[in-house]
Amino acid sequence: MTSVLWILFDGGGDRPRNGATPFFAALKPVIDKLASLGSCGIMDPISPGVRPGSDTSHLALFGYDPYRYYTGRGAFEALGAGLELRPGDVAFRTNLATVDARGVVVDRRAGRYVAPEEAKEVEAIMARIGEEVERKFGVSVVYKSTVEHRGVLVLRGAVSHKVSDTDPHKTGELVRRSQPLEDSKEARTAADVVNYISDAFTAYSKELEANRRRASRGEPLINAVLVRGGGYMPSIEPLRQRYNVKGAAIAGVALIRGVARAVGMDLYSAEGLGGTKFDKFEEAAKLAVELLKRYDLVFLHVKGTDSASHDGDFKGKVDVVERLDAALRPYEAVLEENYVVVTSDHATPVSVREHTGEPVPILLYGPDVVRDDVAKFSELTCWRGALGRIRGMDVMPTIASYLGLSEKFGE
Amino acid sequence: MTSVLWILFDGGGDRPRNGATPFFAALKPVIDKLASLGSCGIMDPISPGVRPGSDTSHLALFGYDPYRYYTGRGAFEALGAGLELRPGDVAFRTNLATVDARGVVVDRRAGRYVAPEEAKEVEAIMARIGEEVERKFGVSVVYKSTVEHRGVLVLRGAVSHKVSDTDPHKTGELVRRSQPLEDSKEARTAADVVNYISDAFTAYSKELEANRRRASRGEPLINAVLVRGGGYMPSIEPLRQRYNVKGAAIAGVALIRGVARAVGMDLYSAEGLGGTKFDKFEEAAKLAVELLKRYDLVFLHVKGTDSASHDGDFKGKVDVVERLDAALRPYEAVLEENYVVVTSDHATPVSVREHTGEPVPILLYGPDVVRDDVAKFSELTCWRGALGRIRGMDVMPTIASYLGLSEKFGE
Numbered sequence: 001m002t003s004v005l006w007i008l009f010d011g012g013g014d015r016p017r018n019g020a021t022p023f024f025a026a027l028k029p030v031i032d033k034l035a036s037l038g039s040c041g042i043m044d045p046i047s048p049g050v051r052p053g054s055d056t057s058h059l060a061l062f063g064y065d066p067y068r069y070y071t072g073r074g075a076f077e078a079l080g081a082g083l084e085l086r087p088g089d090v091a092f093r094t095n096l097a098t099v100d101a102r103g104v105v106v107d108r109r110a111g112r113y114v115a116p117e118e119a120k121e122v123e124a125i126m127a128r129i130g131e132e133v134e135r136k137f138g139v140s141v142v143y144k145s146t147v148e149h150r151g152v153l154v155l156r157g158a159v160s161h162k163v164s165d166t167d168p169h170k171t172g173e174l175v176r177r178s179q180p181l182e183d184s185k186e187a188r189t190a191a192d193v194v195n196y197i198s199d200a201f202t203a204y205s206k207e208l209e210a211n212r213r214r215a216s217r218g219e220p221l222i223n224a225v226l227v228r229g230g231g232y233m234p235s236i237e238p239l240r241q242r243y244n245v246k247g248a249a250i251a252g253v254a255l256i257r258g259v260a261r262a263v264g265m266d267l268y269s270a271e272g273l274g275g276t277k278f279d280k281f282e283e284a285a286k287l288a289v290e291l292l293k294r295y296d297l298v299f300l301h302v303k304g305t306d307s308a309s310h311d312g313d314f315k316g317k318v319d320v321v322e323r324l325d326a327a328l329r330p331y332e333a334v335l336e337e338n339y340v341v342v343t344s345d346h347a348t349p350v351s352v353r354e355h356t357g358e359p360v361p362i363l364l365y366g367p368d369v370v371r372d373d374v375a376k377f378s379e380l381t382c383w384r385g386a387l388g389r390i391r392g393m394d395v396m397p398t399i400a401s402y403l404g405l406s407e408k409f410g411e
Numbered sequence: 412m413t414s415v416l417w418i419l420f421d422g423g424g425d426r427p428r429n430g431a432t433p434f435f436a437a438l439k440p441v442i443d444k445l446a447s448l449g450s451c452g453i454m455d456p457i458s459p460g461v462r463p464g465s466d467t468s469h470l471a472l473f474g475y476d477p478y479r480y481y482t483g484r485g486a487f488e489a490l491g492a493g494l495e496l497r498p499g500d501v502a503f504r505t506n507l508a509t510v511d512a513r514g515v516v517v518d519r520r521a522g523r524y525v526a527p528e529e530a531k532e533v534e535a536i537m538a539r540i541g542e543e544v545e546r547k548f549g550v551s552v553v554y555k556s557t558v559e560h561r562g563v564l565v566l567r568g569a570v571s572h573k574v575s576d577t578d579p580h581k582t583g584e585l586v587r588r589s590q591p592l593e594d595s596k597e598a599r600t601a602a603d604v605v606n607y608i609s610d611a612f613t614a615y616s617k618e619l620e621a622n623r624r625r626a627s628r629g630e631p632l633i634n635a636v637l638v639r640g641g642g643y644m645p646s647i648e649p650l651r652q653r654y655n656v657k658g659a660a661i662a663g664v665a666l667i668r669g670v671a672r673a674v675g676m677d678l679y680s681a682e683g684l685g686g687t688k689f690d691k692f693e694e695a696a697k698l699a700v701e702l703l704k705r706y707d708l709v710f711l712h713v714k715g716t717d718s719a720s721h722d723g724d725f726k727g728k729v730d731v732v733e734r735l736d737a738a739l740r741p742y743e744a745v746l747e748e749n750y751v752v753v754t755s756d757h758a759t760p761v762s763v764r765e766h767t768g769e770p771v772p773i774l775l776y777g778p779d780v781v782r783d784d785v786a787k788f789s790e791l792t793c794w795r796g797a798l799g800r801i802r803g804m805d806v807m808p809t810i811a812s813y814l815g816l817s818e819k820f821g822e
Contacts, residue, residue: 015779046820048801049808053821066821073822229822255822351779355819357812358781379781389799 002367003292004339004399006299007031008061009321010054010256011306013347013360013379022305022317022350023361024378028325030332031363034340036375038365041387043395045346051357052392054306057345058259063243063396064236072161072231073255078152079233080258081144085154087235090161090190092227094143094151096122097175098220099202105171109149111220118210119145122222125208126153129200139193146254153227155193160186160232166198167226175202175224194227201225238264239297243396244405248291250284251301260299277308277316281327289331292338296403309348317350339366339402341395342377362387362395366402413778414703415750415810417710418442419472420732421465421667422717424758424771424790433716433728433761434772435789439736441743442774445751447786449776452798454806456757462768463803465717468756469670474654474807475647483572483642484666489563490644491669492555498646500565501572501601503638507533507560508586509631510613516582520560522631529621530556533633536619537564540611550604557665564638566604571597571643577609578637586613586635605638612636649675650708654807655816659702661695662712671710688719688727692738700742703749707814720759728761750777750813752806753788773798773806777813 014021044050045057046066055076056066074091085091096114098107114122123145130141139157146152162181168174178194180187205211205223214221239247241264249260252273261267270287272280284300291298302324308316328335343362346355361382372386383389390398400406425432455461456468457477466487467477485502496502507525509518525533534556541552550568557563573592579585589605591598616622616634625632650658652675660671663684672678681698683691695711702709713735719727739746755771772793783797794800801809811817 016781017779042797042799047808048805049810049812049817051812051817051819053819056821070821349779352815354815356815357808357817383781383783383797383799389801 001293002338002403003295004297004341004403005288005292005335006297006341007324008299008301009305009344010301010303011309011346011348011355012321012344013358014309014317015347015349015351015358016380017314017351021379022314022321024376024380026318026321026325028321028377030325030328030335031342031377032375033332034335034342034365035363035377037336037371038340038363038369039372039387040361040363040374040377040382040385042359042383042389043343043362043392044359044389045392047391048359049357051355052346053355054345055255055259057392058256060392061345061395062239062259062263063393064263065393069234069236071234073229074152074161074231075233076231076258076262077146077255078154078258079261080254080256081146081152083142083144083152083154085233086156087233089233090155090159091231091233092153092194093229094153095167095226096149096151096222097224097226098222099175099224103175103202105168105173105175105224105226107220108167108171108226110222112148114145114149114222118222121208121210125201125204129197129204132200133193133196136196137189137193139189141193141197153197155190158186159190159193160184161190161230162187163191163194163230165228166194167228169228175226178227190230198225198227236262240264243400244407245296245396245400245403247297247299248295249299249301250288250291252279253301253303256301265299266295275303275307277304277311277313277320279304279320281324285327285331289334292334296405297399305344306348309350310353312350312353314350337367339364339369339399341399343395359389362390364398369402412704413749413814414706415708415752415814416699416703416746417708417752418735419710419712420716420755421712421714422720422757422759422766423732423755424769425720425728426758426760426762426769427791428725428762432790433725433732435787435791437729437732437736439732439788441736441739441746442753442788443786444743445746445753445776446774446788448747448782449751449774449780450783450798451772451774451785451788451793451796453770453794453800454754454773454803455770455800456803458802459770460768462766463757464766465756466666466670468803469667471803472756472806473650473670473674474804475674476804480645480647482645484640485563485572485642486644487642487669487673488557488666489555489565489669490672491665491667492557492563494553494555494563494565496565496644497567498644500567500644501570502642502644503564503605504640505554505562505564506578506637507562507633508635508637509633510586510635514586514613516579516584516586516635516637518631519578519582519637521633523559525556525560525633529633532619532621536612536615540608540615543611544604544607547607548600548604550600552604552608564608566601569597570601570604571595572601572641573598574602574605574641576639577605578639580639586637589638601641609636609638647673647675651675654811655818656707656807656811656814658708658710659706660710660712661699661702663690664712664714667712676710677706686714686718688715688722688724688731690715690731692735696738696742700745703745707816708810716755717759720761721764723761723764725761748778750775750780750810752810770800773801775809780813
């Protein structure tokens with residue numbers, strides 16, 4: 001069986017600095033050999049000039065129009081945290097935070113580090129609040145802690161995601177009251193529920209064992225939950241139905257796991273693959289190659305390039321690319337028997353430290369793919385290639401066609 | 412502050428003749444240096460093969476889908492003439508013309524030259540007719556003379572632009588009666604108003620002092636107003652809201668000024684910049700560079716390339732490009748600190764003398780833009796460049812992204 005390994009360097013695209021970009025500077029013999037054997041090009045993740053988020057970009061890359069399917073980050077984050085969402089569920093991202101006696105936010109992250117046993121305690125309080133909400137509003141509540149101070153909050157029932165955040169997004173301000181953003185009963189109910197949870201959490205947080213410990217050590221208390229980024233879970237036809245592609249995603253980042261799951265990919269984790277620029281890729285590469293035997297598409301998400309970019313760390317970004325390439329080296333022969341796609345979901349230039357809207361390089365290798373004369377995967381070279389300039393939404397149909405899996409349109 | 416200077420050669424694109432195009436033949440060291448330092452490509456102003464008007468093309472270039480926002484030339488021409496239009500206003504282009512006693516058009520331009528004092532007299536008569544229309548139909552009328560025999564007519568009230576022209580578009584035919592083109596009260600009213608104005612103008616024109624003079628010299632009389640190209644003023648979200656870009660346009664041509672104004676750009680004029688192939692660009696270049704300090708985007712419209720094309724004047728077209736380049740020479744250092752876009756709104760090949768549908772060259776220079784190996788801005792070279800093939804609608808998002816002004820779509 002021929003399959004596709006798709007390596008995605010999050011925020012990998014960059015702008016030239018002293019004549020080089022991180023992709024250009026990186027020593028990456030495996031990827032560059034694939035570039036020299038296959039087709040290269042440039043890709044606008046959404047459309048030229050549009051600055052994508054990682055969520056909208058991944059939707060487009062998986063072949064789903066983000067203008068239709070993107071419904072706010074909350075839903076994808078909740079999926080990524082392993083919650084089962086149904087179409088119509090409303091989800092929010094949350095922060096555990098520290099407020100003073102008047103309700104002014106003192107620390108938006110409650111010291112950032114939240115120990116696993118503290119997170120458990122918080123989940124228990126949230127379960128209790130959930131029961132009250134269910135009785136009072138007829139709305140089901142699920143809360144889950146994810147990483148450090150972060151969590152997701154899901155509402156199921158006659159609720160809308162069109163409500164404002166309680167998170168003031170800065171310290172020194174009062175926790176906000178959630179307001180309905182449309183004139184509907186569902187929005188009013190959702191705002192009431194969010195405000196109820198916000199109030200109840202601060203009230204019940206006095207009982208947290210964690211806060212007794214934190215108070216004794218002079219650490220920031222966990223006494224508020226800030227809610228933001230409401231979105232609803234859209235109805236998404238799975239990859240397998242839409243493109244006839246059976247896909248697996250290896251990713252460490254909740255948001256990307258959420259998007260992959262939303263489109264019906266199976267999720268995998270690998271040791272060393274967290275989401276930082278220090279990630280190690282040996283286990284991820286090994287797993288990816290194994291999964292090629294069982295899946296049409298194996299999607300390997302590398303977050304480190306984006307993390308390094310947000311730090312303005314050119315060298316760190318180069319290192320991530322080089323470490324990934326080195327991890328692929330034992331499997332060169334296998335890769336050359338399959339298809340390989342290498343690209344990025346958006347540029348995050350180290351000089352800008354934010355997502356930008358220019359196209360990113362893309363490489364498509366396959367035993368029967370046209371060979372152009374690009375021999376290096378980078379922003380400075382791929383524009384010469386045989387793929388020309390394509391869009392994120394073009395990738396999945398291309399993959400499905402090379403794998404011989406897609407339906408013919410017409411006779 | 413980093414800004415963008417956008418130089419637009421109207422009708423600048425061309426087809427090869429004896430191995431060269433005007434852009435290829437022109438000695439333009441400033442533009443070609445920017446080409447060699449930046450990215451080049453080709454651009455379909457609307458989409459491949461579509462022959463754009465200057466109005467539809469400029470809408471697309473400013474980032475507004477012309478299939479949605481183009482509503483007939485009248486509205487943009489009226490805006491360009493300095494009239495204040497509100498969404499829903501209906502505007503027509505008009506010609507002052509000469510008809511014989513039966514109403515047959517003898518000269519569609521009343522000798523073409525209309526002196527400023529003649530235009531004033533015409534406006535006075537139109538103001539009187541406007542009062543009558545207001546009383547009779549409850550519709551406000553504004554008429555303004557623009558250049559020579561041309562003018563604009565704006566109707567405000569319960570009227571539709573879906574009415575036929577009174578202009579027969581050739582001599583030897585009767586002035587037409589405007590007909591409603593849809594079954595609505597608004598269209599019927601508009602047709603009635605247009606016909607009333609047409610009749611009244613011919614009747615009142617007997618009193619024109621201008622006609623006494625013209626008659627005594629045997630010149631064509633101004634005794635008809637031909638109405639054509641009805642359009643309504645669409646509701647357009649300004650550039651500043653849509654792309655977060657503060658724009659200025661330097662242009663001498665009413666239609667282009669109208670489009671720029673419709674999208675919320677501030678309008679500027681420069682001495683020497685009229686709309687002919689003999690225009691001089693020193694003042695325009697100086698003003699453009701000054702405005703770069705205060706605007707995110709400075710759009711400089713060069714009409715002369717189109718004018719020369721319609722005359723079939725290859726050499727004249729080359730001269731326009733060379734004069735513009737020479738005018739930029741004192742500002743090379745400033746330009747290299749900013750972004751520069753050079754392109755055209757459509758091809759007008761000197762061999763065809765009309766707008767055609769092939770792509771035009773485009774150049775994007777910036778301190779952090781990928782440098783390709785195109786060293787000359789022309790149809791014969793830019794297709795090799797790093798921008799690939801884009802569309803007119805892609806330019807504004809690209810500019811907004813490089814300036815760091817656009818919103819991220821997603822997280």
